[in-house]
Amino acid sequence: MLADGFLFTDHYQLTMAQLYFHMGLHERRSQFDYFFRSYPSYGTHQAGYAIAAGLGPLLDWMEDTSFGAEEVTALGKFQTSTGQPEFRSDFLEWLAGAGSFGSVSLWAVPEGRVIHPNTPLTVVEAPLAIAQILETPLLNHLNFASLIASKASRVVEAASGGSVLEFGMRRAPAWGANTASRASLIGGAEASSNVGMSIDLGYESRGTHAHSMVQVFMAIAGGELEAFRAYADLYPDDTTLLVDTVDTLESGVPNAIRVFEELRAKGHEPRGIRLDSGDLAHLSVRTAQMLNVAGFENVKIVLSSQLDELTIWQIRNQILEEASRYDVDPARVLSRLVYGVGSRMVTSEGDSSFDGVYKTVAVEDDRGDWQPAIKISDSPAKIQNPGRKSLWRIYDRRGIATADLVSLNGEEIAAPVTLIHPTQPGVSRTLTEPEISRIEPLLVKVLDGGKRIGDLGGIDQARTRRIADLQQLDPGVRRLVNPHTYHVSITPQLSELKNQMIQSFRA
Amino acid sequence: MLADGFLFTDHYQLTMAQLYFHMGLHERRSQFDYFFRSYPSYGTHQAGYAIAAGLGPLLDWMEDTSFGAEEVTALGKFQTSTGQPEFRSDFLEWLAGAGSFGSVSLWAVPEGRVIHPNTPLTVVEAPLAIAQILETPLLNHLNFASLIASKASRVVEAASGGSVLEFGMRRAPAWGANTASRASLIGGAEASSNVGMSIDLGYESRGTHAHSMVQVFMAIAGGELEAFRAYADLYPDDTTLLVDTVDTLESGVPNAIRVFEELRAKGHEPRGIRLDSGDLAHLSVRTAQMLNVAGFENVKIVLSSQLDELTIWQIRNQILEEASRYDVDPARVLSRLVYGVGSRMVTSEGDSSFDGVYKTVAVEDDRGDWQPAIKISDSPAKIQNPGRKSLWRIYDRRGIATADLVSLNGEEIAAPVTLIHPTQPGVSRTLTEPEISRIEPLLVKVLDGGKRIGDLGGIDQARTRRIADLQQLDPGVRRLVNPHTYHVSITPQLSELKNQMIQSFRA
Structure with missing residues (x-):
């Protein structure tokens, strides 16, 4: 290479x-x-x-x-249009020393x-x-x-103190993903999902689970509730559940609350739920309301899906307008939000x-x-x-x-x-x-x-x-x-x- | 790492x-x-x-x-929020074997x-x-x-048979630059300026000179004409000259023609000129006219500067409209164009x-x-x-x-x-x-x-x-x-x- x-x-x-x-x-x-x-x-x-x-x-x-023997050999083969060596040996020798x-x-x-x-x-x-x-x-x-x-600095400013997590590897520009993870941290992201690069930088990567885990359970081992329960069983003090594989408000949040109650009964506090599709502002309010009613006022709400500085700004504004309709304090909803930001940050969309x-x-x-x-x-x-x-x-x-x-x-x-x-x-x-x-x-x-x-x-x-x-x-x-x-x-x-x-x- | x-x-x-x-x-x-x-x-x-x-x-x-000892050690240090190991030793052992x-x-x-x-x-x-x-x-x-x-395939289609060269490294996404060079070749680019990656793929990279060479001559060794002459002296059968460091039509093209005439007198044929700023369609026509009058009908015109499929399409259409005003055959102008495409291709702008x-x-x-x-x-x-x-x-x-x-x-x-x-x-x-x-x-x-x-x-x-x-x-x-x-x-x-x-x- x-x-x-x-x-x-x-x-x-x-x-x-x-x-x-x-x-x-x-x-x-x-x-x-x-x-x-x-x-x-x-x-x-x-x-x-x-x-x-x-x-x-x-x-x-x-x-x-540095310029080594392999480079000398490779450049020595380049030819001009008349078949002469493009790079002369005296120049390549100089580069082998000074390169x-x-x-x-x-x-x-x-x-x-x-x-x-x-x-x-x-x-x-x-x-x-x-x-x-x-x-x-x-x-x-x-x-x-x-x-x-x-770009990351703008996203972090839009988040107004809410944590920003960099989740962009899968659509980041090939090996540029590692540069993007590092740059996102410099721009103010709190952590990245990129395991190797985080470790190299002295950080711990972050993340919980994907839809695929719920799908696997649905195919061979029960359903969403069983998936959530298995996750909470293994990670009782770090349970953040992705609630939109089936239906966020009808299935995901109720199942998550059930598992959160089981966790609390065993002496653990749940950490968060993640919303990854739909109207994130509306769902944040509705989810906050359901969590509050169930007694989980401190569970974080992690948002992901095509976020950037403007969508975060819009989501926060919509929550300010919409929360009171559901008897939820908008400031408290905003303060529990965490933003998982991917493609649009790591490619500077x-x-x-x-x-x-x-x-x-x-x-x-x-x-x-x-x-x-x-x-x-x-x-x-x-x-x-x-x-x-x-x-x-x-x-x-x-x-x-x-x-x-x-x-x-x-x-x-x-x-x-x-x-x-x-x-x-x-x-x-x-x-x-x-x-x-x-x-x-x-x-x-x-x-x-x-x-x-x-x-x-x-x-x-x-x-x-x-x-x-x-x-x-x-x-x-x-x-x-x-x-x-x-x-x-x-x-x-x-x-x-x-x-x-x-x-x-x-x- | x-x-x-x-x-x-x-x-x-x-x-x-x-x-x-x-x-x-x-x-x-x-x-x-x-x-x-x-x-x-x-x-x-x-x-x-x-x-x-x-x-x-x-x-x-x-x-x-594969998953090796370094990975075991690194992941072994990850902790849950209560200070337990996040990844258990039995799982890490399994990964060390099956990973x-x-x-x-x-x-x-x-x-x-x-x-x-x-x-x-x-x-x-x-x-x-x-x-x-x-x-x-x-x-x-x-x-x-x-x-x-x-993206490259679209750029190549817009070029309608004209060569496309990938020139994007400097603004490509970090190490994603190498992936972008390779992908551009798959998409139909004829060659890339990326030396290392081209060699790794069995290709020869391409390129001539930048403004900086002309600037260096202007600062300490004469001016644009001397820079062109030095370049032609070293690369007599592969002379493509960048003509917009000073003024394209007033200085660059006339100086290039002078050097081309000197080359021809010594038995060499010049290859091309490169336009990197201004109204590229208009300058292509004017440059073609000047080159034709001087007897250099076959010298290629390489275009660069913020090109993508739409700008190439626009340039070609403008040439079709504008060439006849300068007594130039539009089809012949189009057939001598080469496109150096950079940032917009390698980032999919x-x-x-x-x-x-x-x-x-x-x-x-x-x-x-x-x-x-x-x-x-x-x-x-x-x-x-x-x-x-x-x-x-x-x-x-x-x-x-x-x-x-x-x-x-x-x-x-x-x-x-x-x-x-x-x-x-x-x-x-x-x-x-x-x-x-x-x-x-x-x-x-x-x-x-x-x-x-x-x-x-x-x-x-x-x-x-x-x-x-x-x-x-x-x-x-x-x-x-x-x-x-x-x-x-x-x-x-x-x-x-x-x-x-x-x-x-x-x-």
Whole structure:
């Protein structure tokens, strides 16, 4: 299997790397920025922030990966259209020696942090050929994980404190399922049903039973009641029963209550019921009512079936309207809900790709000086910020993040801070010292010439960072639909460099 | 890493397996069907058929995977809410011995074939606990691969004979990228940019250069022209140049033509230019015009940037309208187009999950007889077909597939064939012998008690099967928008069993 190793990259990275090798440019230091252009937009709703994810597995992969003998042999067989070797032996020999990520220095915004468009989120400094080959695996690792962490964060916000469980493996994108489980946890899911990945991350997976268990009993060993009883017998302190195999209100809930009563008689407390079809809001109210009457006010109601942030929001609103008709306290129904969220979270239904890109921003010239690089576009929003840069977050007096600011490397950012609009140089605002509570550098150096430095912790730290960042984010920006636009600005120095380059370029 | 092994499954599969173990049901033979409920629907457009994919990697994984000591240790640590071991040692010991897929028999519709909803596409017969644990990895492997093969097939159909190249790694779902590359090839893509996976599949990956190469030259070694020249110097017989880094018509195409002329003077023929932004239809026409005037009528025009089946369709239609205004033959422009398709294909933009499910259809009772299982639903379309079944495709006199027919196991299907509507038992039609050219069984036995039997070939055979099946599919069913509904029927015997079970169930 070469597919998981150093050749997990696009073909053109190798043809370009060979060209740099041929030109003697392959070991020139170069800098590339990873950034995204726009928040995910899901059709009827759109994100006002995103969550960084994917860095940890990327770094692990980079550390474990190198270009070996098998790669030499495989690429040595590629032919040009005239039957010549596409990759020459001198280039392959160089790769056999230098083909690893041991020469890479890397700065990144840590996993779990709130991130915004057109800011450098990961900065790579490496020999040109290596930085180029790294483009594809870096984008692959960061884009999908950030997409899912961002979606999960929205689902968790919609759940308003109710637990979110990730149940998406079966329709997740093949082995991307494991990345999705991890990213969902970073985005705030409480646990995942994915056994192997949960264990690898130090978590316990979660789940109870499926319709199939009830069907098996119906076919050969009784029926729904016998299935529930067998389950409760084996898991007396963790009994959550799926009640919609036959008929939720006519069969499932009454059978569950009967088994719950038997459990309680034996000194155990039942945990929950799960609803997996039908009008989940209505069924939640009716189920809560039946459970209350039977004396099971604390049994959780787990909802699943095509959930996402909007369906959860809708379900919660419908419960608020509908509960009183059945003499049930809506707040108490809401507080007992747990959300099992699957396909729509782990595929980011509505917007299934994160538009992160990786662009050359500077290359060392033959005198050893950094030369900024730029890509011009007819659309001002697509003209990238040139040069080696830093990233800052500025908090207002209340401690709320008010802007992310992109500067050139080496700039000291202190009040008063002038914020220039990234595409309209004439538009600016200045924040004075009393208006600023904190100026925080966001990029952390995590690789220095291939060596790990700066321990960012594991997934628990990432989860903590997300919670902290959301608390410091304007509620309008967090809104699920039509969020406020968060300000991303550039410094006067960066703005000047950018304008100079655009002008000299157009001249 | 446990995440890629036997525990690549949902938690509840293990709690159910333990319950079956506890009841002494774990080794009962059971049968599960994999089927999907509806074709992918992408919002403004929807599929009228799907393409089977994912079986090969699933079988490889099943063969390589077993429950070992590491799994015993990890699961042994799981605790119930009262601190007891969740998985008992007798169950874990049994899994340590029996925890593999060596007991599974499996029938499947081969990869590359056209498939339709509510038909058994993969049938698993295995000891109940093992069949249950297999649910998640089976769904994970088959659902995503079939989703992408189906999308790719649509993109390839829209390209009307033009080559489709899969360029999606960077925004593909993490390691699902490799599955997506393979599935895209099954769906008809000519090649992929994914180096490692292409090699593993026996293909050569494809690609040329990115904007970054031009940017690097602009920063330190000249400009676009020098970049193009360096590329052509190294790859003289495979020069395809990306022309939109600066300005497509003002800079990129003229520079490319200059380098093409230099190449030709040295006895080489240029291969292509690539357009990656702007109005691709308009730019194709203008570029074709400029290339024609310069004498490069055969240079390919590679299009990329947010392509999918509808954008390709739109681009081709616009070219048909616009070409004559520039004195260019539209048919010749169309015939030189190549499509580099990325994110939207490898994530199935618009519908990012395939709704395949895996349902218990029969379990052996304590006398060793198969008992059919069913799941009832308020929605007739969601009531599954019970029992052990076979699947047939019936071709009309013209050799066009006219219906897929689901029968019970052991039924002989021969003319005259009565086709019953799957949810409306009163609706039927009968095909007489002269109306039928062929009755084809679709399921092939590929595993017999864990042993591979029946060589289905590799990816080339899958690609061939797709092409053959599409030729035998009604053009109305293949339509990209509002396709005709293909008929899926059941036999009178199956219909009778289903109705009996529904009635006895409701009584």
